[in-house]
Every structure is written in C-alpha cells, then in structure tokens.
C-alpha cells in the first residue's frame with residue numbers, strides 16, 4: 515500500500531461526528547395508527563393538531579414545551595421534594611440556581627411562563643403604554659394587551675424574510691425603537707421586551723452587541739429592559755458560534771453576560787430548563803419584587819412555590835444547571851440542524867438559517883397556489899399528520915389572530931409549519947422518518963386545496979379553532 519492510499523484511508527477515518535452526551539435508561543413505546551384511523555382522528559380534531567389525542571400521534575413535534583426527557587439526577591431530585599406550604603428547601607435551591615446562572619437577585623416562581631408574563635404585565639404596564647418587542651410571542655403579547663399595553667414590533671426587517679441569511683435575525687432594529695420612543699415619549703413606553711431566541715421568527719438569535727445597544731438606548735431614555743429568557747441558553751449557543759470574541763467563552767458565561775444587560779426576566783422553564791412544568795420571574799429591583807411577590811399569591815400560589823410542587827422546583831433547579839452545559843446545547847441544536855440539512859438537501863423550503871429549537875417549513879413556498887386565508891401552514895400540519903402520524907403546529911395566520919382594533923385577521927409575512935424538537939427525546943432515526951414524510955407531502959403538494967375556519971375562540975384561537983377541508 516502506498517503512503518498516499520494510507521493517507522486517504524486515514525482521512526476517511528478522521529471524520530468525527532457529534533453524539534448525544536447521554537445514554538437511554540428508560541424507553542416509552544411509540545404507536546402508529548392506520549391511515550384510515552388518522553383520517554378519522556384528524557376530522558374529529560377539526561384539522562387542528564392541538565385537538566388530537568396524543569395516543570393517535572406517532573412522532574410528536576407539536577412543541578418543545580414541557581416535552582423533554584428529565585435526567586436521572588432530575589428524577590432523583592423529585593424524590594427530595596420538600597412539600598412544605600411555605601419556605602420549601604427546593605425553592606431555595608431554585609433561587610440559588612437562577613442567581614448563579616441568570617444573575618438576577620430576586621426570584622418569584624410561577625407555574626409556567628405565562629403565569630410570569632401575567633404578573634409582570636400587570637405590575638409594569640400602565641393602560642395605553644407601548645411595549646416594543648422583537649416580534650410578538652402569542653402568550654406574551656396577549657398578557658401585555660390584557661394589561662392595557664400596545665405591542666409594537668421592532669425586530670429587524672430581515673426577520674420577516676424566511677430566506678435571508680443573517681446571523682442574528684432576532685435583533686432589535688434600534689432605529690425603529692428610537693423612533694417609537696421619540697414619537698410617543700419615553701413615559702409612554704412600559705419597557706422593552708426582548709426575547710432570545712425569537713420563536714415566531716424561526717428560533718432566531720439576538721446578538722450580544724444588540725442587547726448591549728438596546729440597554730444603552732433604553733438607559734438614555736430611562737426605560738427598562740425585560741427579557742423573555744425562555745430560550746436564552748439556545749441563544750447563547752449562537753453567540754458562541756457566530757459573534758466575535760465569544761468563541762472561547764462558555765455557554766454559562768455568555769448567558770450571564772446577556773442577562774446582565776436587562777432589569778429582569780420571565781421564564782418558561784418547560785423549554786431550556788428541561789422540566790415538564792415550571793417557570794419564574796426575576797428582577798433586580800427590590801420594590802418591583804415586593805409587588806410581584808404580592809401578586810403571585812393572588813394568581814399562582816405562595817411566593818415560595820408559585821403553583822408548583824416542591825419536587826418540581828427541585829427538578830427545575832437541577833435542569834437549569836444541566837441546560838447550560840456546552841455539550842448539552844451543542845447536541846440539542848445539532849439534532850435540529852441535522853433535520854434542517856436533510857430537508858435543505860432535498861430542496862424543501864424552510865426558514866434559514868435554521869434556529870435553535872425547530873425546523874420551520876415555509877408553507878407559502880410549499881403551497882404557492884394557496885392564498886393565506888386558506889391556512890396553508892395549518893393545511894401542511896394536517897397533511898403531515900395524515901402521511902405519517904407526525905404532529906407539527908401552525909405558526910401563521912391562525913396563530914397571528916385578529917387586529918384588536920379592526921377585527922380583521924392579522925396577515926403575518928411568515929406562514930410557517932413548525933416541527934419542534936423535544937429535548938433528549940427522539941433519535942436521529944426519528945429525524946430521518948420525519949424528513950421523509952415532509953418530502954412525501956412536498957411531492958403531492960399540487961393536490962392540496964386548503965382549509966376554512968369553522969369555529970374560532972376569542973383568545974389564542976390557534977389552540978382550539980376548528981377547520982374543514984375546502
């Protein structure tokens with residue numbers, strides 16, 4: 515064998531893949547019902563994947579919210595639940611974890627993210643005030659509006675284009691923010707609401723430079739900055755990967771620095787923090803904390819449990835520490851990318867660049883023959899379920915709801931079907947099956963006619979709306 519041949523073989527074997535930094539200790543069987551039964555189940559669910567029974571679902575990519583697998587350590591922590599009504603030791607563990615990894619001083623636990631959104635909105639927003647944010651999130655905006663706030667989208671324009679390759683598509687447009695402040699006056703801005711990553715834009719990150727600049731501008735006008743910290747660990751991964759000066763910083767260090775540019779944050783721990791239920795609110799201001807701690811008693815539970823059991827608080831405290839480990843977040847986002855790369859290779863239109871928690875299929879490009887009022891993204895979610903029992907969700911016109919003033923539908927630029935990857939749950943083989951099902955739906959896209967909405971609930975309609983086939 516010549517040295518050259520040896521070198522070629524050597525190069526072949528020098529390929530290195532990433533792998534999950536865990537092994538599986540317990541399994542839960544999956545079941546796939548027949549196509550006929552899926553037809554029936556979907557019609558009964560009004561073509562809304564939120565209304566399917568999970569027993570009728572094969573691979574469940576509805577959401578990454580509370581659907582992750584806990585570690586052996588988290589389960590062990592559950593056994594150490596201190597179910598005292600007041601002052602549970604697990605609360606102090608959680609408090610310490612948030613102080614250590616997010617850096618805030620005062621902590622209020624809540625049963626999940628929207629519980630925290632409710633409290634902060636009620637405490638901080640005065641009726642008629644504006645709340646600028648980097649694209650809306652469904653529950654966040656609703657709580658801001660219920661408190662009398664007026665949401666204003668100040669994300670950069672690139673976020674609304676599914677094909678533009680921008681490193682930090684979640685960034686706030688400082689000109690948009692500044693002109694809003696100048697037009698309405700700083701006293702009419704409740705706070706700046708920053709989410710990283712931005713779910714509705716496709717899980718797109720915010721850069722450290724951007725949050726720093728937002729804080730500087732806000733300080734100049736005496737306005738506070740609050741973070742939706744739900745996926746900030748994933749956001750930190752993108753900063754480490756893409757932003758100059760952060761390539762050698764740990765995820766934990768980046769997270770802590772990012773939070774340092776805000777006055778507080780709310781959290782759905784069902785996402786980054788690897789638990790099935792839980793959330794919190796944290797601030798640095800003592801007076802605001804006193805008010806929030808008082809409000810939590812009204813809506814959630816005493817300020818040391820916030821609607822959760824002691825064991826839930828313990829699992830959350832352990833989950834936070836696990837979530838900021840570099841290997842964890844690399845494999846979490848690596849799996850999302852694997853699916854995205856397969857689909858891209860096959861020419862299927864998805865949002866680029868691939869974000870942190872999900873693949874977003876571009877339903878407008880998928881079904882160019884369907885007008886938006888025929889609910890293309892809802893239709894695609896229904897088609898995927900029929901093909902293979904995979905459950906996805908709509909993030910388009912149904913999710914966008916109606917204009918509070920005119921009552922007309924909001925017509926978002928992005929009409930997306932989200933394949934959300936639960937944390938530490940599915941394998942690469944499951945990702946292959948999902949990609950193949952999307953390809954099957956893509957090959958038969960011309961035959962698709964769309965849906966019409968036949969029942970529409972008043973709040974967050976996408977959860978419970980019903981549709982019929984056109």
Ligand SMILES: *Cc1c(COP(=O)(O)O)cnc(C)c1O
Nearest residue numbers: 626627628651653713744782784
């Ligand atoms: C899920 C989520 C929320 C709401 O949290 P829940 O725990 O579902 O109530 C808020 N903001 C973002 C960005 C989310 O993804």
